[in-house]
Amino acid sequence: MEPLIAVTAIFALALLAPQTSRLLAHRAGWLLSLLPFGLFAWMASLSPAVNADPPKWNQPWVPEIGLNLAFRLDGLALLFGLLITGIGGLVLVYAGEYMKGDPRAGRLLSFLLFFMGSMLGVVLADNLILLFVFWELTSVSSFLLIGFNSDEEGSRRGAIQALVVTGGGGLALLAGLVWMGQAAQTYEISNLPSLAGHPAYAGLFALVAIGCFTKSAQFPFHFWLPNAMKAPTPVSAYLHSATMVKAGVYLLARLSPTLGGTQIWEVTLTAVGGATMVVGGGLALIQYDLKRILAYTTVAALGTLVLALGIGGEKAAGAAMAFLLAHALYKGALFLVAGAVDHGTGTRDIRALSGLARQMPITGFAALLAGLSMLGVAPMGFLAKEMAFEAALSSPLAAVQAGALSLAAVAFAWVAFVVGWRIFRGTPSQPDAHEGSPGLWLGPMVLGLLGVGLGCAPAWLEGFVGSAAANSVMPDYQGHWSLWHGFNLALGLGVGCIVLGLVGARASERAVAWGAERKAVVGCERAYDAAIAGANRLAETFTSLVQSGRLRVYLQTTIGTTLVLLAAAMLRWTPDFPNRPFDVRPHEVLLLIAMLAGVIGAAHSKSRLSAVVILGVVGFGVALTYVLLGAPDLAMTQIAVEILTVILFVLTFIHLPKFQRASTLPTRLGDAAVATVFGAAMGFLCLVASEQRYGEPVSAYFVENSYPLAHGRNIVNVILVDFRGLDTMGEITVLALAGLGVVALWSAKRSGGGASTR
Amino acid sequence: MVWLLALAIGALYAGGLYMMLRKTMVKLLIGLAMIGNAANLLIFTSSGIVRSKAPLVPKGAKTVEPPFADPLTQALILTAIVIGFAVLAFALALVRRTYEAVGSGGLEDMTEE
Incomplete structure (x- = not known):
């Protein structure tokens, strides 16, 4: 059960993190990162096994409802697992240094580890319900991390918004997964058949899709992601760019063999992914906060992944995996760069940043590497983009898909230029800017170098994880990754987009200035606010309607309901008691x-x-x-x-x-009338009940055995102290508690603090 | 006899509810006690009524010859009487304490507004 041990170990380490942080101060991250790096090595060592036959582990938990602690490490899980542990380790080191001197550093590290364990659980789980449990845990840890600066209004708002959106999607997802389990007759993910022709397909696909789209910030739910940028930067780099927001993409990829290949799938994913790319890419261009720029391009990148999964087919599956890896590397690096810049200069406003290369050369170099990958020039980014364009161009919806890809590529090139180049060039605008400690530049540098290096060996990378990952999405995947595909339309489109983006970036300042004037909340977020406000109003109205706070009203409601139910039950009865003898004695x-x-x-x-x-x-x-x-x-x-x-x-x-x-006469008469009706009903009930007999009374047993077994002649007493002795014990306890309460209330008076009670 | 019991139970329920609908805390408790009595009688009646034959095993016999009153309902009601008393005692103490704190025995003085 190695995966279970791995996840448990991370959770255990999360508990130890605050203590570690107290002992080692800002160096705690280095020590804590040993575990994720160790897990990274363990998973990497399993790569040959994964490519041959994905290892599985199974431990029954609640087998009656099909819930097992089932785990499986296939290509897709391996790719995500390596990203989660690898980037996670770097982020822990970074976070320790980033929070240097902050007493809450331990808490941040603890939350990050809590998230890491949950996310690893999501990608390793081989049971739909187990996956959902971990899925929700990632939402909870995300909430804790976005709201980390809990004394800031925006931070709290962002946290609640993220939780409401992803949690709401989670509810839909749970319904979808259970439905899927019922339809497929199994909750084991690796055993799921294709449900494409199942009668319930449309319904369960819609529910699962809502879960995935909210989690991965797809339009129209994208607005929570930029607001999640209130979290400390290491969190943004890790959760809200490299890993957690990809959970939705992960699940779509994971369920691609089960739900994919239909027209609904292709059209929905293309439409939602495409819209997300356009909205995210467009909004990224008019932001001035480094983190918000990156957040919107992340939204666009997530849209790209969804679109690629929607295209379907071998090329698209390979492209999705390559882009997923490339994006995690360059975007993680750029976020860490943004954090380092913020740390070194005190601002993230691109209008106030220039010439940083001289003061922060190492960070600047890492940003350049990552920017080149984002631009689609450095090998990893280039590879991913080429494959995506090729896949889109060969699909039936080529015009839409390639169009959306082009728009996103232009936006990526534009932003890559601004973030990876422009703020580091020119005359220094921040005299106090300085390079951070090694912990602050190690992460972006490693990720930036990997983004370039991995792409140089596409064949090796494909053999290591890429092919296996694409195989999880598209069984019998045969494609192959290479950097050079000759002069074709895809290459032309890619180059065209880069040129357009770089030319467009000249207008960046004007675009940002235009965007800065428009403070208005975007439409989707306004709808969210309206929905929340509406829910509050509804709750208030409903509460004030049913909770009057007056005993009379509660009593009348209770009695009224009882009467209606009684009447409904008794009126169907043909009474027999009128025939009974009127047998009374004086x-x-x-x-x-x-x-x-x-x-x-x-x-x-x-x-x-x-x-x-x-x-x-x-x-x-x-x-x-x-x-x-x-x-x-x-x-x-x-x-x-x-x-x-x-x-x-x-x-x-x-x-x-x-x-x-005394109440007024009409009130008293009214009450008397209600009471009389109620009394009459209860009297009637008494008559009806006294003539009903269902089966044999259980008391026969007590009567027969009272003397032989319990040696008591008073049967009632024997029942109380012997047959049902435990009930009497409970009764005595109630009496004793009431007695204690009475004593406490009576003696409270003597202490005399009465007036303040309200 | 069941006719008389039905009348008594109906009257106790009606009287109890009427008292609970008044504005004074003490009347509320009197009403509660009445409804408690009514409920006990209702359960008692519903198990069938037998005049003056208690469920007692006579000396020398191993069991009691029917007809006799159902002992199980009696055991249940006995518990209910005791618990009802515990609730009433606690409620009375609470009323007293509330009066000290609020300065009024009226129910409606305790609602906010």
Whole structure:
């Protein structure tokens, strides 16, 4: 069960992180990163096995509902697992240095590890429900990390927004996954058949798609991602660019063999992915905050991945995997660069940044490498883009897909120029800018170098993980990765987009200035706000409607409901009791008259004492009834309780005012009418109930065994202390607790702090 | 006899509800006690009524000859009486304490507004 151990170990380390941080200060990240790097090495060593036959682990958990701790490491899981642990390790090192001197550093590291474990669980899980559990854990850790600076309004808002959007999508996803499990007759992901022809296909695809689209910030749910940038920068680099936001893409890729290949799939993914690319790419160009620029291009990149998965086919599967890797590397690097710039200069506003290369040469070099990859010039980025264009051009929806890809490519080139080049060139604008410690430039440098280096050996990379990953998306994947495909349309489009982007970037300043004037919230976010406000209003209206805070209203509602239900049940009954003999004896009639008089008297009494005395009379009447009907034990108990009750009432009265404020006559008459109807219904119920007999009474057992087994002649007593002794134990406990409560309430008065209670 | 019991139960429920709908906390508790009695009687009646034959095993016998009152309902009601008393005692203490804190025995003085 290595995957289970791995995930558990990360969670355990998350618990230890605060302590480690206290001991090692900003160097804690280096130590903590040993675990993810170790897991990285372990997974990398499994690459040959993954390519031959993906290893599986299975541990029954709740087998009755098909829930097992099932894990599987196939190509797709390996690719994600390496990104999660590799980038995760670098981010831990970075985060430790980034938070240097901040007492909350330990908490940040702890949350990051919590997320890492959850995300690793998502990609390794081979059971739909298990995957969902980890999926939700990533949403929770994302919430904690976005809201990390909990004293900032924007941070809290971003956190709640992300949780509401992804959590809401999660609900749809859960329904979709359960439905899928039912339709496929299995919850084991690796055993899922293709459901393309299943009658429930459209419904369950829609639910799963909503889950994936919200998680991966697809249009129209994209707005939460830029707002998630309130999180500390290492978090943005890790969760909101390289890994978590790709969970939706991961699940679409994972379920591609199950749900893919249909027209609904292709059209939906193309439309949503394409719209996301256009919206994300366009909005990225008019931002001035480095992180928001990167966030919007991340939205566009996620759209690209969804689009590629929508295209389907071998080329697209390979392209999606290559782009996923390339994007994780360059975007992770650029976010870390943004953090280092922020750290070194104190600002992320591109209008105020220039000439940083001289003051931050290493960071500048890393940014350049990452920028080249984003531009699509450096090998990894180039490879991914070429493959994507080729796949799009050979699909039936070529015009739409290649068009969207081109627009996104122009935006990427534009942003790559601004972020990877322009802010580092020219005359230095920030005199205090300085390079950070090694922990701050190691991450971006390693990711930047990998983005260039890996692309230089496409064949090796493909053999290591690429082919296996594409194979998970597209079984029997046969494609092959190479840098040079000759002079073709894809190459031409790629070059054209780069040129357009670089030319367009000259207008960047004007675009940013134009965007800065438009503070208005985007349409989708406005809809979200309206929905939240509407939900609040609905809750308020509903609460004020049903929660009046007046006992009368609650009572009337309860009684009214009871009456309606009673009536519904009893009116279908043909009563038999009218035929029963009217068998009464004089003393019984006298008893009844006494009780009726008592009830009416209590209702009428003006004095407290008389009301209580009358209550006592009624109680004694009930006790006498028990005597007449063969229940001496009940009678004795009732009498004891009645005496105590009257005493307690009187003791309480000493401290209470007299009855006041009688209700008006109409109110009293109305109440009396309601009460009479209720009483009549209950009397009727009594008559009906007394003639109903279903099966044999269970008391026969007690009667038969009371003496032989329990050696008691009083059957009621034997039931109480023997057969149902535990019930009596509970009863005594209730009595003892009530007694304690009474004592506490009575003695509270002596301590005298009464006036403040409200 | 069942006719009389039905009348008594109906009257206790009606009286109890009427008292609970009043504005005073003490009346609320009196009503609660009445409804408790009514419920006990209702359960008692629904198990069938037998005049003056308690479920007691006579000396020398191993079991009791029918007809006799159902012992199980009696055991249940006995528990209910005791618990009802516990609730009432606690409620009374609460009323007293509330009066000290709020300075009024009226129910509607305790709602916010």
